[in-house]
Amino acid sequence: MSAEDAVKPVTISYIAETAGVSVPTVSKVINGRSGVAADTRARVEALITQYGYRKSSPAQRSNLMELVVDELEHQWGVEIIRGVQEVVREHRIGLVLTEFGPERSTIRYWIDDTIARRPDCIVTVAQLSESEQNQLRARGIPFVVLDPGSELPDDVPYVGATNWNGGRSATRHLIGLGHRDIAVIGGPDQLFCQARLDGHRSALQSAGLPVHDDDVARAPLTAEGGHEAALRLLRRSGRPTAIFAGNDLQAVGVYRAARTLGLRVPADLSVVGFDDLPIATMIDPPLTTVRQPLTEMAMAATELALALGRGETATQTGIELATRLIVRESTAPPVVGRD
Amino acid sequence: MSAEDAVKPVTISYIAETAGVSVPTVSKVINGRSGVAADTRARVEALITQYGYRKSSPAQRSNLMELVVDELEHQWGVEIIRGVQEVVREHRIGLVLTEFGPERSTIRYWIDDTIARRPDCIVTVAQLSESEQNQLRARGIPFVVLDPGSELPDDVPYVGATNWNGGRSATRHLIGLGHRDIAVIGGPDQLFCQARLDGHRSALQSAGLPVHDDDVARAPLTAEGGHEAALRLLRRSGRPTAIFAGNDLQAVGVYRAARTLGLRVPADLSVVGFDDLPIATMIDPPLTTVRQPLTEMAMAATELALALGRGETATQTGIELATRLIVRESTAPPVVGRD
Known part of the structure; x- marks a missing residue:
């Protein structure tokens, strides 16, 4: 780009x-x-x-931009769309929204149709193939990756969140409350999940606490994933007094597992989520979580993409917006510790 | 159209x-x-x-359709977009999504930009002004109203849900469990809310039960709205043993009010929601609710709009898709009744 x-x-x-x-x-x-x-x-x-050929006169503006996602998720889909909409309204640009849906591989026509529509720019949450990226570059259609899930080449602009800091702040909060045996549920093998997990480990190490292998579970970022992982973590002897979930949906599953086992949140088990989506305040007790500014990230990605579409050059190819710990009622000092 | x-x-x-x-x-x-x-x-x-002038040769197809909403809501926004996406993917049509946002009145350019984009058709959840409707008619751009909130002229196609039946089935379920004092939280003054309320009343009347004025509250379709309305209903003497909320978000607020007052759901208070959004299974206890097939409604509206855009005539200008009661764990026979 x-x-x-x-x-x-x-x-x-x-x-x-x-x-x-x-x-x-x-x-x-x-x-x-x-x-x-x-x-x-x-x-x-x-x-x-x-x-790096580009037309010497900028291509005719279509006044359209595209937002591309793999599958819209209930909890974050609207946050992102709202952020994009807020910016396109201001610039009076039409938003074309593409959801690849469950059968991404069958949507081969997307790149052809997108090129035919000539959007001024693209913001993508979905991972575009090498070939798709090259075709966009060849037509001078800039794209910005929102919340990248994998390593990007240096010249691909992106907007993410400070996931490592977020993971670190979650576990520091639990350590500060006195927890010593803190389990973590990692998500799938995506960059932002790895960063959260590493932030968690870093907080433990900074506090001089050991990282036990059996305190780390991996599960999909769903309530079901959190439920099953939490059951495994909580059923072993010397169960953890706190769980840092991979996201808010997993935390919902952790609550469910705690109920199944007759454990009270936070008296018997502290829980921290990640995202701070509306669900976090709707469950009982309201969830302590790491706020990820999804709407602001979508706004920043859209502003950046539109600027590139106008032919401006980015001063910065990648930015991460700060996460922030939101303390609610799902965390408390442990009653029983292992140490 | x-x-x-x-x-x-x-x-x-x-x-x-x-x-x-x-x-x-x-x-x-x-x-x-x-x-x-x-x-x-x-x-x-x-x-x-x-x-009724229309171009004798159909206008050049843009292979774009538009979805227009006032404000995307977390819980239903994704359901609707997913339904529309499923259909446009199949037809290989690009989807332009417009959210008017909180300041609808300032978005005066929408109709001009939309006409300039020449979409094949429009599905709107937002209420379009008389002038906007006339401009679309004049350009032969058909529109279908999804989940209409107010009375429509006879010739405007729409897709809704059987809200009256849904309201009736919720209250019949509670009556069947033995409840006699059933309060209801109505939503704002929109058609679908009125239909749910009337369905509730109809169920009471069919069972020979009186409709008490002080058993009917009105509140916005939010958790806060449900919370405040439920506190009012539950604090009066001879409190109801069951509450039929205007939607699932209001039901979340009813749960919160019950907790505040030390009432257990469903032992002390049965709760029924409306919508069956993901939140319904994430709260504790899982919510009995009336499922509104939002995704299917969006799919039907999109198919209808695309057909009209191809110049086909609709055999049916309006349809309502069936709601269905989903019984979970928030409803049980009353322990104490007034009768």
């Missing part, structure tokens, strides 16, 4: 010459029109990406 | 002649271009609406 920073843009005829094709063929690729063989298209795109 | 069923379409020159303007002026209005005085525009639109 900031290829033009690194390499001086070249002309369309230079790309045509290098690829061994005609100028109209390159033009067809750039403008997403049909009538170009797949391998020629790929070769031209690779060159465009390599040389 | 089926104006063409009622009246034979007229020509653009006939409308120009009748309005006392040139053919290009009428064309400008139809195509949403500028350069027409506001009063002339309104006069031409009124005639177009009256005579």
